[in-house]
Amino acid sequence: MRFGFSTAGESHGPAEVVIVHGVPAGLRLLAEDVDRDLARRQAGYGRGGRQKIERDRVEFLGGVRHGYTLGSPVAMLVRNRDYANWEHRMNPAPVEDPPAPITLPRPGHADLAGMQKYGFGDLRNVLERSSARETVARVAAGAVARRLLEEFGVRISSAVYRIGGVAMDRALAAAGAEKADRSEVRCPDPEVSERMKAEIDAARRARDALGGEFVVVAEGCPPGLGSYADWRDRLDARLARAVVSINAVKGVEIGDAFEAARRRSSEVQDEIVRRGGVLGRASNRLGGLEGGMTNGEPVVVAAAMKPISTIARALRTVDLSTGEEARAFRERADSCAVPAAAVIGEAMVAVVLAEAFLEKFGGDALEDIRTSYEHYMQRLGLSAHRPDA
Numbered sequence: 327m328r329f330g331f332s333t334a335g336e337s338h339g340p341a342e343v344v345i346v347h348g349v350p351a352g353l354r355l356l357a358e359d360v361d362r363d364l365a366r367r368q369a370g371y372g373r374g375g376r377q378k379i380e381r382d383r384v385e386f387l388g389g390v391r392h393g394y395t396l397g398s399p400v401a402m403l404v405r406n407r408d409y410a411n412w413e414h415r416m417n418p419a420p421v422e423d424p425p426a427p428i429t430l431p432r433p434g435h436a437d438l439a440g441m442q443k444y445g446f447g448d449l450r451n452v453l454e455r456s457s458a459r460e461t462v463a464r465v466a467a468g469a470v471a472r473r474l475l476e477e478f479g480v481r482i483s484s485a486v487y488r489i490g491g492v493a494m495d496r497a498l499a500a501a502g503a504e505k506a507d508r509s510e511v512r513c514p515d516p517e518v519s520e521r522m523k524a525e526i527d528a529a530r531r532a533r534d535a536l537g538g539e540f541v542v543v544a545e546g547c548p549p550g551l552g553s554y555a556d557w558r559d560r561l562d563a564r565l566a567r568a569v570v571s572i573n574a575v576k577g578v579e580i581g582d583a584f585e586a587a588r589r590r591s592s593e594v595q596d597e598i599v600r601r602g603g604v605l606g607r608a609s610n611r612l613g614g615l616e617g618g619m620t621n622g623e624p625v626v627v628a629a630a631m632k633p634i635s636t637i638a639r640a641l642r643t644v645d646l647s648t649g650e651e652a653r654a655f656r657e658r659a660d661s662c663a664v665p666a667a668a669v670i671g672e673a674m675v676a677v678v679l680a681e682a683f684l685e686k687f688g689g690d691a692l693e694d695i696r697t698s699y700e701h702y703m704q705r706l707g708l709s710a711h712r713p714d715a
C-alpha cells in the first residue's frame with residue numbers, strides 16, 4: 327500500500343482519528359514522537375479559548391507494538407476534551423430536543439457553499455468538519471512521516487515571516503527555522519516576534535483577525551525524490567497541493583518563485599559546482615526542486631494564509647431562515663493561527679516527502695529501504711545518513 331492517510335472526526339465530536347497506511351515495518355514510533363508535534367500545533371499567540379480546553383495526546387489503536395511499527399496501518403486517536411461540553415449538540419445518536427439550527431453563514435468559511443452543496447439547513451453540519459480541528463489528525467500522520475524521514479537524515483522545520491503588516495526577510499526566517507519553536511509566533515527574530523504579537527493584539531482589539539505567511543524547510547533530502555516523467559509525480563505540484571489543502575491557506579510558493587518571475591535567468595538558476603568532491607549548488611533560489619524532483623538542496627515551500635473569517639466585527643450575510651439581511655454567525659475563534667498553520671505545513675510536507683521517499687526506495691521493511699537508500703547514495707558518491715551516526 328502506498329504511503330498516505332485518511333482522517334475522520336468533527337471539531338466538537340468525540341475525537342479526531344487518522345489511519346496512516348503504507349508505513350514500513352520496523353520503524354521506532356512512540357506516543358511522545360506524535361505528542362511533541364501535537365503540542366507544537368496547539369501553541370501560538372492569537373489562539374482562542376479552545377486551546378485552553380484541549381490537551382492533545384495520541385492513543386495508538388493499531389500498527390504499533392512495543393515501540394515499533396508492524397507494517398500494518400497505524401491507527402491513531404486524539405480525544406476532543408471539549409466534547410464533554412457538546413455531548414448533546416454533537417451526539418451521534420438522535421436527541422429528543424435538537425438545538426436550533428444556525429442559519430447565518432460566515433463569509434470566508436465553508437458555511438454557505440457547504441449548506442447549498444449538501445442540502446443542510448444548519449451550518450453546524452458544515453462547520454464541524456470544515457474546522458481546522460481536523461488538522462490534529464494530519465499532524466499525527468505527519469509525525470509518523472517525520473519519524474521515517476529522520477531515519478534518513480531528513481529534518482523538517484518551519485518559521486513564520488509575516489503576520490498581517492509585520493514581516494521579516496523570508497530567507498533569514500528560513501535560515502533560523504530550527505529556532506522558531508522558541509517564539510510564540512514561530513518567528514526566529516525576537517524583535518519581529520514582539521511586533522507580530524502587538525499586531526495580533528491590535529487586530530483583536532479592533533474585533534478583527536489576521537493571516538500571514540510561513541515557510542517550511544526540509545533539509546537532508548537525497549536528490550531524485552519525485553519525477554518529471556509523469557505530471558502526477560512532480561514533487562513541486564504534490565507539495566503545493568498538500569500545503570494549499572490546509573484550511574485558509576490560499577497561496578504556495580516554491581523557492582523564490584514570484585521574485586524569480588521578475589528577474590533574468592542568470593539571476594535565478596542555481597549554478598552547479600563541485601563542493602568537496604561532490605556536486606552542489608552555489609545558491610538555492612529554486613527551493614531544492616528542479617523538474618519535479620529534489621535536487622539535494624533544502625526543499626523550501628512558503629505559504630500565504632488568509633485571515634480567520636469568524637470575527638467579532640461580524641460581516642454582512644443573509645439569514646437563510648428568513649431571507650433577511652443579517653450579521654454573520656459568531657462563536658469563539660482564533661484571532662491568528664499562522665503559527666499553528668506552519669506546524670501543519672511541516673506535517674503536510676513530511677507526508678509528501680515520505681510518500682516520495684518510499685516510491686524511490688521501496689520496501690515494506692525499514693531494513694530493506696535502508697539497503698536501497700545506501701546503494702543509491704553510494705552510486706551518487708554521497709554520504710548516507712545513519713541514525714546512530
Ligand SMILES: Cc1cc2nc3c(=O)[nH]c(=O)nc-3n(C[C@H](O)[C@H](O)[C@H](O)COP(=O)(O)O)c2cc1C
Pocket residue numbers: 374434435436456457458461572573574575634635636658659660661663666667670
Ligand atoms: C490552525 C487553524 C485554526 C483556524 N482557526 C479558525 C477559527 O478559529 N475560526 C475561523 O473562522 N477559521 C479558522 N481557521 C480557518 C478555517 O478553518 C478556514 O477558513 C475554513 O476551513 C474555510 O476554508 P478556506 O479558508 O480554506 O476556504 C483556522 C485555520 C487553521 C489552519
Ligand SMILES: C=C(O[C@@H]1CC(C(=O)O)=C[C@@H](OP(=O)(O)O)[C@H]1O)C(=O)O
Pocket residue numbers: 337374375376377380456457458459462573657658659660
Ligand atoms: C479546535 C481548533 O481550531 C478551531 C478551528 C476553527 C475553524 O473554524 O477552523 C474554529 C475554532 O473552533 P472552536 O469554535 O471550537 O474554538 C478553532 O478553535 C484546533 O486547532 O484545535
